Amino acid sequence: MTRVALYARYSSEHQKESSITDQFRNCEQRATREGWTITARYADRAISGATAERPEYQQMLTDAKAKRFDILLVNDFSRLSRDMDETEQARKRLVYWGVRLIGVMDGIDTSQKGHKLHSRVKGMLNEEYIEKLKDDIKRGMVGQAEECYWQGGRVYGYRLVPEYDPSKKDAYGHPAKIGTRLEVEPEQAKIVREIFQMYADGMSPLKIVHALNVRHVPAPGAAYKRKTQRSSSWSAAALHGDLSRGTGLLNNPLYVGRYVWNRSRREKDPETDCRAHIARPESEWIKKSVPHLRIIDDALWERVKTRRHAVSKGVAAMRASLHCRGRSTGRMPKYLFSGLLVCGTCGGKYVVCEATKYGCSTWRTRGESVCANSVRVERALVESLLLQSIRRDLFTEECLEIFKTEVARLLAEQRR
Numbered sequence: 218m219t220r221v222a223l224y225a226r227y228s229s230e231h232q233k234e235s236s237i238t239d240q241f242r243n244c245e246q247r248a249t250r251e252g253w254t255i256t257a258r259y260a261d262r263a264i265s266g267a268t269a270e271r272p273e274y275q276q277m278l279t280d281a282k283a284k285r286f287d288i289l290l291v292n293d294f295s296r297l298s299r300d301m302d303e304t305e306q307a308r309k310r311l312v313y314w315g316v317r318l319i320g321v322m323d324g325i326d327t328s329q330k331g332h333k334l335h336s337r338v339k340g341m342l343n344e345e346y347i348e349k350l351k352d353d354i355k356r357g358m359v360g361q362a363e364e365c366y367w368q369g370g371r372v373y374g375y376r377l378v379p380e381y382d383p384s385k386k387d388a389y390g391h392p393a394k395i396g397t398r399l400e401v402e403p404e405q406a407k408i409v410r411e412i413f414q415m416y417a418d419g420m421s422p423l424k425i426v427h428a429l430n431v432r433h434v435p436a437p438g439a440a441y442k443r444k445t446q447r448s449s450s451w452s453a454a455a456l457h458g459d460l461s462r463g464t465g466l467l468n469n470p471l472y473v474g475r476y477v478w479n480r481s482r483r484e485k486d487p488e489t490d491c492r493a494h495i496a497r498p499e500s501e502w503i504k505k506s507v508p509h510l511r512i513i514d515d516a517l518w519e520r521v522k523t524r525r526h527a528v529s530k531g532v533a534a535m536r537a538s539l540h541c542r543g544r545s546t547g548r549m550p551k552y553l554f555s556g557l558l559v560c561g562t563c564g565g566k567y568v569v570c571e572a573t574k575y576g577c578s579t580w581r582t583r584g585e586s587v588c589a590n591s592v593r594v595e596r597a598l599v600e601s602l603l604l605q606s607i608r609r610d611l612f613t614e615e616c617l618e619i620f621k622t623e624v625a626r627l628l629a630e631q632r633r
Contacts, residue, residue: 219251364396372469373408375405422454425451453583576592
């Protein structure tokens, strides 16, 4: 019996679920003609082919290495990946593991001569398609930005107002959407003015969010419909943000009636495969005056900006002297139990909040109105006690067997 696995993928949440069904149908027809038995199906929904971090894709590779099937059928190689290097890496792995890879629609078959060249050409075309798609999307977004249509998500202090074409219809006969504009939301705008005034008067972001949380003021994102629900409380990080990138409520130029777009781009580091924000030169920014969106006056904005720059310089100097000896990133070092300890009061993470102490991250960023646990513990004490317990309780023959069994179970769950 020849065991066959099918892999299908579609990229965007706006695409149809039937795309997976259609891809599987094409692969099933090929398997039926050949008399093969389908033993596994893998499908990644609404995940870009430009990334390899797809759960079903990774599971398929794991099962291929374990020789759980003999042939992998994909509708075409673009479903496998839109990244040329990743496509080649996957092809090489499958061939090495003895798994035959077939692209049903593009005719690539690793059992045939010349499949290497065919695969590389197809990989280049798929990667070029992604680059062209990016250019097309960027061109459309530039046009929207020039007309001051909003390109991002919700902004605290404003509501999103869709604008429709009076004459054009979409594919379903409804008025065609032109874009989305912002409109001041009076109740939230009042809170924005209050936050700016409190900060200008010398209050820290932590004290500001404490005051807001005590009054149970709804936080930004508390009612948003997301896959991961945000906390319903305010966070100090949401206020101060990153001054250099212009993130954070206190750094948003919309509040003084200035629309700024295209400040940065996201690129993947070829060494770490992680995406990072890279600042664009100011000459590439699109700036527009939108006085109807002004919430605070120029004088208050300047007071806040002056203080933000002063605080930012002070924090940078403190990190350079205390936490970043010999480091070039500015990021605080990660310690042995960072993020693994849990606050007994709120369930939040216990993290390094001073040079040598662990503390509750919720108390630190959202204030004592959300978590009253202000206990900070010396890092050396925590590590010595926990490591001593691990040595005493875990390093026995019986516990090591339990440990290995549990790790194997968790890994199996993760693969499933």
